[in-house]
Amino acid sequence: MKQSGLRAELLLEIGCEEIPAGMIAKAAGELQVLLEKYLAAENLLDGSKIESFGAPRRLVAAAPGILLKQEDSSNEITGPPKSVAYDNVGRPTKAAESFASKQGVPLDKLYLVTTPRGEYLAARHSVPGRSAAALLPEILPRVIQEISWPRTMHWAGADGPRFIRPIRWIVALLGGKPTRFSFAGLTAGNHSSGHRFLGSAKIAVHGLGDYEKKLRTNFVLVRPEDRRRKIEREIAEWMKRTNLRLHEDAALLDEVTYLNEFPSVILGNFDANFLDLPSEILITVMRGHQKYFAVEKKSGELAPHFLAVINHDRDARGLIAAGHERVLKARFADARFFWDADQKCRLADYLQKLASVTYESRLGSYKDKVERMRAIARFLADHWFNSGLPQAHVADADRAAELAKCDLATEMVRELTELQGIVGGLYARAQGESEDVAWAVYDHYRPVGVDDPIPRNLTGCAVALADKLDSITGCFAAGLIPSGSSDPFALRRAALGIVKIILERHLPLSLSSTVGAAAKNLGSYPPKLPVTPDVEKQVAEFVHERARFFLRERSGFAYDEVNAVFRAGADDLVDAVRRLEALRAIRKTKNFAPLAISFKRIRKILEKAAGAGGERRKPSPELFAEEAERELYRAVREAAAKTETEKRSGRYREALAVIGNLRPAVDRFFDEVLVMDENPAVRENRLGLLNELLREFSTIADFSEIVAEEKR
């Protein structure tokens, strides 16, 4: 950064109609990046830092000191080659003259430059630096236009710009003076606008400090951190005054920070009689539509109060609190109505209604799906019980699967769809189902994302897996395979859920046989959609794909480690992770990297020799010609027996260590033996040896997939 050059502060405010709360922070971030990019491209940034922030009606960026003027520069243009530009006596030709006149440079100012292609005629133009004041009207409209949004709109006709909401004013100041440019029918200037109701609609501003001060007196806290602090402070005051505790909700705090230009917190009350509804329902109602914070007693129970964040400095007459209380009361009354109405019949009775609700035309109704889920859940529970998990309970798994989807036909879930599963679980408990079954119903949609927890009990895991496996297998069989961004049945999420449940719960499970069970049920229960073995394979691959993603992104395994282990098979995901852990531990040891390179070499040799991977014979010791191959043969035999024992008792690290110890023998083999011997019998025998080596030692991981350390 040069110290020279006159600098001035830049301030840009894009004044908008209310921008959706969830998009402001990201857009402000982009605004900063774009401004930096364009100012840097014009050599105006010169190390100046840009900051940006936003509020519902504005995106703001400011730089304390950008250059007022670009440096002068010059710019060289090459013309014809020397041979064309001058004749054999060194006089300029027509070509040279025409180049000079085109460039507007006298002939005698032209000169020769040496390029890789030879000598060329060239002209130099000096380019005076342009002023920031002249450049900003070109840069700023582009910056505004290039901010990306999820969904943009026109407001000034089809020729006008697109933005997230209509832009209604623009402040652009350089050194406190307006930089005029036109955009969307507006002229940028120095007039901002205050709070929609409490502030002045037209405020002249002169620089960042002045801007922030004036907006504050006009009831706009332009910086999100100031708004958040005000909210947090006022919440704390209320909690102290009432001796209550906030039901923490970080996402809601973010949202209200960006939903208000001048947030204030008010406390509202509701009738304590509503507290006999489950807290899940009360909190969802408060949070979802109304964006209220729930409040708890010190004991953790909900208190009959809520905190609303309003876009106002105060609620002078209590009108606002009264209004919010009325709305909440109506919403709670609705929830109460649903709770009572839904439970006029038993949860299981809703299953009949699900018979007329199609899940997918080729996959039948929800009731059909439930029947298939029950069969898979039973299969899983039975399998787990037999694999030494005594908590696995076939009858519970069956019952929970039977009830799992019933709440879809209830009023409560029609209204509060985000509570699907949860409502079913609550009803199940209220109607005397066992805790195990109730929680299983409650949790069975989980996990709904990478960060969401898995079902809390084994029965819930069985139902969740059954649901997801049926969805994926069924949709694949019906040709509804996710592609690109289109995944209407959220199958990728379902597959990730399967992976997460299996791995976090360490569930013994063969993926292929579970998919096989799901496929069999699809074929045997109505509407009897046959599933081909090909589809089964696709489904397993689809789940593997998510598993690879999960292991890389969440468990932090390197991609080549994951590739190596999956190539050796990953039907049992828990086992695959054990192998991965062993591989990760062993790959840092000294023998490993060279051995991996040897394995890769072996694979290449075999591929090259075989063409299309023909059958290889077992090596016969009598055909060995060299001591090195005999030694390798012995080493392989010995190591194979040892690794087999270690593997069988799950000691993968030890098994890998044994393989690592093969290195000297392998190295010697390659040093001393030429595989492609002239004698075909010897050659084939050597290939057979290598093939055996590769086959024997690729069942934990395929080492040839491992990428050398520096390239990883």
Next chain:
Amino acid sequence: MKSKGKREGPKRGLSFQDLILRLQEFWARRGCVLNQPYDIEVGAGTMHPETFLRVIGPAPYRVAYIQPSRRPSDGRYGENPNRLYKHMQLQVVLKPSPADIQDVYLESLRAIGISPVEHDIRFEEDNWEAPTLGAWGIGWQVLLDGLEITQFTYFQQCGGLDLDPISVELTYGLDRIAAFLQNVENVYDVRWSQDTTYGQVRLAEERQLSAYSFDYADAQTVRKLFELCEKEARQILAGYKETDGPHLLRYPVLAAYELCLKCSHLFNLLDARGVISTTERAALIGRVRALATGAARLWLDQQARETQGTASVRKVSA
């Protein structure tokens, strides 16, 4: 704040009909044609041709009308204090949308006695979409102390056509606003006029039409009606291309659109009966949308030909 102490006492607020009159007067003064509700069942004021067809094409227009809107799934047999099978909307469409439209809207709230300075009014993201109409727009729901009182939308597409100029649509939820103004908790207690309540005017209708939608409507019959209306609409739409000359302007594109509205309502009925699955739903919506977009396209063509036609007639006579 300029409150005059405790001047108000128990608030009576505007009657339902006075609320309507004030808003209509407000918008009439701002150049709106005051039109009337459409006489076919619709789920929203947007489906009235005065919105659906007017926002298409270049001609400026301003209109306001009340539209009783039927949402069979929202029916509660008249037993729920704020949910209605049929609710009353005031629909305002301004084409093109003026730059100060948010301020004008807030002005309309003042006209019915709601002072933004005394309340918590906010514009919260709520993009509107009517998949059956191939229509969507960008905007907000307007919240008054947490109560959703208006849908505020900049129309972007209608009948599958990109719009230019952009219209703004304001849909006031009149039942809620009246209950708020009168400070009553049950919509049926709202004073409709000086001495008649909302319940007296509408309760029987709510009870019976909820019962019909949830309990009596025969799904097979409704499906059949849907298919009949759809078939008729498709036939009309298909015949347009063979029509020309003097019959063109008589060609009943509007009738096809009306049949499409019927399909849309019948679809809502099936939905309330709970007999439509997620996927079938998508298919049915697609079928209604095909009618709506077809009608919109033909309407645009018909209008364009009418303008051209008069132009060429003028040329001939000149």
